[in-house]
Each structure stands twice: as C-alpha cells, then as structure tokens.
Amino acid sequence: MRFAFVEEHRPDIPVNRLCQIMDVSPRGYRAWRNRPVGASQRKDLVVLAHIRDQFEQSLGSYGRPRMTEELKELGLAVGHRRVGRLMKENGIKFRRNKKVKATTDSNHSFNIAPNLLDRDVSADRPNQKWAGDISYVWTQEGWLYLAVILDLHSRRVIGWAVSNRMKRDLAIRALNMAMALRQPPKGCIHHTDRGSQYCSHDYQKILREHGFKVSMSGTGNCYDNAAVETFFKTIKAELLWQQSWPTRRAAELAIFEYINGFYNPCRRHSALGWKSPLVFEAQAA
Numbered sequence: 001m002r003f004a005f006v007e008e009h010r011p012d013i014p015v016n017r018l019c020q021i022m023d024v025s026p027r028g029y030r031a032w033r034n035r036p037v038g039a040s041q042r043k044d045l046v047v048l049a050h051i052r053d054q055f056e057q058s059l060g061s062y063g064r065p066r067m068t069e070e071l072k073e074l075g076l077a078v079g080h081r082r083v084g085r086l087m088k089e090n091g092i093k094f095r096r097n098k099k100v101k102a103t104t105d106s107n108h109s110f111n112i113a114p115n116l117l118d119r120d121v122s123a124d125r126p127n128q129k130w131a132g133d134i135s136y137v138w139t140q141e142g143w144l145y146l147a148v149i150l151d152l153h154s155r156r157v158i159g160w161a162v163s164n165r166m167k168r169d170l171a172i173r174a175l176n177m178a179m180a181l182r183q184p185p186k187g188c189i190h191h192t193d194r195g196s197q198y199c200s201h202d203y204q205k206i207l208r209e210h211g212f213k214v215s216m217s218g219t220g221n222c223y224d225n226a227a228v229e230t231f232f233k234t235i236k237a238e239l240l241w242q243q244s245w246p247t248r249r250a251a252e253l254a255i256f257e258y259i260n261g262f263y264n265p266c267r268r269h270s271a272l273g274w275k276s277p278l279v280f281e282a283q284a285a
Contacts, residue, residue: 003032047078048086055092061238069274116215117191121227123153126281127184131191132174133228134166139245146255147174152227155269156277157259158182162252171197175206186211193217193225
C-alpha cells in the first residue's frame with residue numbers, strides 16, 4: 001500500500017520525495033511498478049474505481065453495506081469484506097459533527113392525540129401512515145428549520161418546508177405539499193410529536209378537514225417517531241454536517257437537491273430491501 005500511495009501521488013510530488021515520506025526505496029518502488037499485477041489486485045483496482053465513483057455520486061454518504069449493494073447492482077461480484085477493506089485502506093469515509101437544539105415545545109395547552117402508531121412504522125400501501133417532524137441546521141446567518149412529512153410505506157419524503165423561524169406555518173407548508181402530491185384518502189394516520197406546531201388549532205383543523213386520523217408520540221419519546229428521526233440523522237450525517245453553510249438559502253438549495261436528486265430516487269434503505277423509496281413504490285404498485 002505504500003508503493004500504491006507513491007504511484008497515486010507521483011504526478012504531483014517527486015518520486016524520491018514520496019519514497020522518503022513513505023520510508024521505502026525508489027529501487028523497491030520501481031521493482032513494484034514493473035511487477036506483473038495479479039488477478040486479485042486487478043479486481044481490487046476495478047472495484048476501487050467503482051467505489052470512488054459511487055461514493056462521489058452518493059455525496060460521500062455510503063458506508064460498507066450500502067456500497068456493497070450498489071456495486072452488486074452494477075454487476076460486480078463483491079462481498080462486504082472486500083468493499084470494507086478497500087474503503088478503509090483508501091480512507092473512504094465521512095466525518096460527523098453536530099450542534100444540538102431543541103425543536104419540540106410540548107409546554108402548551110393544546111389537546112394531545114393518542115398514539116395510534118404505537119411504534120409500528122410498517123405500512124402495506126402508500127398513504128396509510130404518514131409521519132412528520134421538525135429539525136434544524138446551523139448556518140452563518142443563524143438557524144434554519146426543516147419540517148418534513150414521510151410516507152412510512154416507502155420512507156419517501158412527500159412534503160417539506162424550511163424557515164428561519166419554528167412556527168406553525170412551517171409545519172403547515174410541509175403538510176400542504178404532501179397533500180398536494182398525494183391527495184390521501186380519509187383514514188390516513190398522521191403521526192407527529194406533541195409540539196405546539198402540530199397541536200395548534202390551525203394545523204389540527206386541516207387534519208380534520210381532510211379526514212386524517214391524528215396520532216402523537218408519548219412525552220419525550222423519540223422512538224415513537226423513529227422513521228423521521230432516522231431521516232433527520234441521515235440528512236445531517238450525509239449532507240448538513242459535511243460543511244458549514246454561509247447562508248440559509250445555500251442550505252435550502254442543498255436540501256432540495258438532496259431530497260429530490262438523491263434521497264427519494266437513489267438512496268438505498270435496508271428496511272426497503274436495499275431499494276430507494278421511488279423504486280420501492282414503483283415495484284410495489
């Protein structure tokens with residue numbers, strides 16, 4: 001691997017200097033370079049090239065399991081061990097960091113709905129169970145809040161909205177987008193936490209008018225809305241924590257591209273048999 005490092009960086013740095021840095025001899029490097037490449041090494045190079053390409057296409061988000069499934073979809077006969085080894089040896093990984101901010105204000109006088117979902121996030125068909133929540137991203141202009149609605153059948157993001165304030169109109173705009181896209185039948189379960197944005201009279205009025213069955217999580221229990229919590233964890237790790245955002249507008253555009261250009265059409269989910277939300281919906285139709 002030391003010789004491979006020298007080979008990779010020799011267009012930019014003199015070979016003698018690279019050999020000195022890696023503590024190998026230039027003569028040994030030349031012998032390694034002229035040595036015939038074995039079948040296993042050739043396959044590693046092919047697999048590594050595909051890994052680099054898929055890692056870039058996934059916005060640097062795929063770890064070993066998803067990368068392996070992606071490569072198999074491309075027709076490569078690879079296993080988790082080989083993929084994991086090549087990613088580790090070549091430093092293909094992403095970093096995580098975070099700022100923490102509370103987004104649930106349950107200290108209010110609005111009515112609380114029962115927990116109809118009861119942690120059962122499975123759904124046999126689209127528009128059977130929806131789930132929503134609000135999260136955030138820090139920008140150099142201040143906090144940007146993100147509200148989403150997921151269809152639990154496919155984990156697809158069907159409604160979303162952003163704002164510099166965490167008010168009820170943020171949640172309503174995400175809900176309106178979801179309803180415009182799906183036009184759900186009466187009886188669809190709508191599950192959220194007990195935040196004031198979701199318990200407000202305006203939000204609940206919309207749900208009643210469209211025949212939703214209202215469901216809310218227990219007090220302070222994030223596991224009751226695990227699917228949406230998982231989505232927020234994913235978008236933060238794969239996008240929002242990967243860089244600093246100079247403006248709210250820059251973060252908003254990146255979120256739009258992530259949801260519509262990658263998460264919904266391309267990102268593979270273990271819960272969906274390693275299919276993306278749109279592919280899962282199409283195959284289930």
